[in-house]
Amino acid sequence: MHAHRFGFVAVIGAAFATSAALGLADDKSSAKDKRRVPVNVIVDLSDAPEAAAWVYRAKPLVEKWHPIIADMLKSDGFVPASEVKLVPKKDMKIPAATSGNVISISVDHISHHPDDYGMVIHELVHVLQRYPRVDKDTWWLVEGIADYIRYYRFEPKIKLPRLDPSKASFRDGYKTSARFLAWIERKHDRTIVKKLNLALRKGEYRPELFQEWTKQSLDQLWVNFVRAMPAR
Numbered sequence: 001m002h003a004h005r006f007g008f009v010a011v012i013g014a015a016f017a018t019s020a021a022l023g024l025a026d027d028k029s030s031a032k033d034k035r036r037v038p039v040n041v042i043v044d045l046s047d048a049p050e051a052a053a054w055v056y057r058a059k060p061l062v063e064k065w066h067p068i069i070a071d072m073l074k075s076d077g078f079v080p081a082s083e084v085k086l087v088p089k090k091d092m093k094i095p096a097a098t099s100g101n102v103i104s105i106s107v108d109h110i111s112h113h114p115d116d117y118g119m120v121i122h123e124l125v126h127v128l129q130r131y132p133r134v135d136k137d138t139w140w141l142v143e144g145i146a147d148y149i150r151y152y153r154f155e156p157k158i159k160l161p162r163l164d165p166s167k168a169s170f171r172d173g174y175k176t177s178a179r180f181l182a183w184i185e186r187k188h189d190r191t192i193v194k195k196l197n198l199a200l201r202k203g204e205y206r207p208e209l210f211q212e213w214t215k216q217s218l219d220q221l222w223v224n225f226v227r228a229m230p231a232r
Contacts (some may be wrong), residue, residue, distance in 0.1 A: 037079075039066040044087045047215050048107045051088035055105070058086060058120045065121055069128050069149060080128050086120075095119050098126040121154045122146045131200045138205055140170065141196055144177025148193060151175065152182050165226045170218065179232065183225050188214040 062084055062103050068079040075188045081101040096119050103123040110116065125146035128140035134142050151158055160175055170180045186191050195213060199205040210218045 038082055039063060040083045041066075042083065042085045044085055048088040048164050051105070051107050051110065054110050054114065055086050055088055057119055058092050058105075061117055061120060062086065062124055065154065066128070068153075069121075069125055072149065072153070072194075073125070073128050073145075073201075075198050078130070078201060081130070084124065084127055093192075096123050098123045101127050117216065118150045118155045118158070120178060122150045125149050129197070129200070132203045133200075138200060140173040140177050140203070141200060142221075143173035144170075144181055145193060145197065147174045147178035148181050151178055160232055162231075163229065165229070168226075170222045170225075179230070180222065180225055182232070183228065183230055184210075184214065184221060187228075188216070188221075 017197060026153070039062070040209070041059050043052075045052055045055065053157055066084065073080075083101055085102045086105065087102060088105045088107050089108070090107050094106065095109040095113075095116070096103060096105045098104070103120065105120070105123075109119075113119075123146075125136060126142070129142060129145070131138070131142060151160060160179060163176060163179070168176050170177055181196075189195070192213065195209070196205065199209060207218050210216065210221060214221060216224070
């Protein structure tokens with residue numbers, strides 16, 4: 001969840017699952033094969049020291065996936081954040097939120113969902129997006145790209161809930177938009193996410209770009225997506 005002016009905001013225990021059980025996918029081109037982007041991950045436990053075990057489990061994931069995501073979202077002249085702060089908080093009403101390079105994490109959420117490390121990856125994407133403008137026309141893409149990286153790169157084997165075409169829209173953001181983008185990637189343009197990232201970062205995104213890149217409007221693409229209704 002990404003905190004901005006529109007308000008769309010991207011069990012502590014002794015035993016933790018292995019990386020494989022958490023569904024942590026190794027990107028085929030691993031971090032060590034990419035141009036390393038140095039990152040310093042700071043843990044701030046001042047509000048919730050009881051969350052230390054969980055946060056220190058998340059810390060190496062940020063260290064590993066920071067350069068992978070930075071490579072996915074690279075553009076000429078853009079310098080990714082070199083520092084990320086993880087801050088567990090007791091009174092958060094949402095699972096997590098990102099402001100700048102600070103990822104705030106709900107202690108209540110991780111106590112009920114101790115394996116939800118994908119949430120940290122989603123927020124890390126927001127740290128590395130740094131788009132100059134996020135508004136009612138672009139937020140669905142901001143959140144959609146974050147969930148696309150989470151569910152199609154970090155957790156590619158996670159089962160996603162079936163969409164209700166009578167209620168869903170590509171403008172819903174999150175899983176719905178991620179699934180839509182992944183379908184466009186498979187069927188129309190293998191570089192759609194990279195192109196959208198570049199347009200968003202330059203502040204040049206407009207809906208007509210989908211027509212230019214795929215020869216179909218956004219609405220046409222959505223109709224065809226709903227007809228296909230991919231399981232993932």
